Amino acid sequence: MAIATRDRIIETADILFYQQGFEATSFADIALAVGISRGNFYHHFKTKDDILDGVINHRLANTEQMLDRWEIEGDDPADRIRSFIHILIVNGEKIRKFGCPVGALSSELAKLNHAAQSDAASLFTLFRSWLSRQFERLGFAGRSDFLAMHILGRSQGVATLANAFNDDAFLRSEVELMCLWLDEQIASVGKY
Numbered sequence: 001m002a003i004a005t006r007d008r009i010i011e012t013a014d015i016l017f018y019q020q021g022f023e024a025t026s027f028a029d030i031a032l033a034v035g036i037s038r039g040n041f042y043h044h045f046k047t048k049d050d051i052l053d054g055v056i057n058h059r060l061a062n063t064e065q066m067l068d069r070w071e072i073e074g075d076d077p078a079d080r081i082r083s084f085i086h087i088l089i090v091n092g093e094k095i096r097k098f099g100c101p102v103g104a105l106s107s108e109l110a111k112l113n114h115a116a117q118s119d120a121a122s123l124f125t126l127f128r129s130w131l132s133r134q135f136e137r138l139g140f141a142g143r144s145d146f147l148a149m150h151i152l153g154r155s156q157g158v159a160t161l162a163n164a165f166n167d168d169a170f171l172r173s174e175v176e177l178m179c180l181w182l183d184e185q186i187a188s189v190g191k192y
Contacts, residue, residue: 006044008034010054017055018094018101022048022108049116056119059101063123067130077134078186081151084131085178088158088171096166100159102127128152139189147185154178 003011012033016025027048031041045051074080088095098104102123109117131148140147155178162171 005034005036005040006054009036009041009044009051010058013051014055014058017052017105019098022052022105022114023112052114052116053119056105056116056123059123060126063126067126077137078182081131081134081182082179084127085151085155085175085182088155088162088175092162092168092171095159095171096162096168099163100156103156103159124152138186140185151178151182 009030013025013030016029016033020029027038027041030051031038034041045054070080070083074083094101102120106117106120106124109120128145128148131151132144135144135147154174158171158174158178161167162174
């Protein structure tokens with residue numbers, strides 16, 4: 001089944017916003033990459049902010065699908081958290097080239113003081129809530145959100161440094177250390 005033009009525009013804009021940045025990507029860049037005229041492009045989107053809304057919604061939908069898949073495929077909450085940690089390796093090449101897609105967009109929109117910054121940050125909220133639920137299921141109760149923020153923050157730091165230094169060995173080592181940290185937290189759950 002052919003992808004509708006509007007969906008192709010959103011998917012292409014998503015890639016270009018990630019690789020080039022939101023501000024540096026023009027209507028012409030997107031139209032050229034999709035292979036449509038600017039007139040046809042304007043038929044679907046009147047402003048770049050309209051496209052940004054579409055990209056954020058596209059990313060939210062894809063993230064929700066991924067989290068749902070991890071819920072089904074993960075044997076237990078610890079396996080599901082490991083899936084989150086290992087996304088750094090799954091997307092390692094892209095992360096080393098362009099950084100984290102969520103972090104990069106959120107940071108750029110914050111610098112621009114863009115109205116959609118809070119919408120982009122909702123992607124982090126989605127991960128935070130999901131991770132917190134996994135930690136709750138592991139028995140961490142009141143510490144669940146703290147642990148969710150810790151692993152989310154650490155993964156962002158790893159993505160940023162892996163990108164800055166283009167260092168796959170660092171990325172893999174940090175993923176291993178995060179998994180060891182998770183195992184230590186689980187082993188100590190009864191101590192809190």
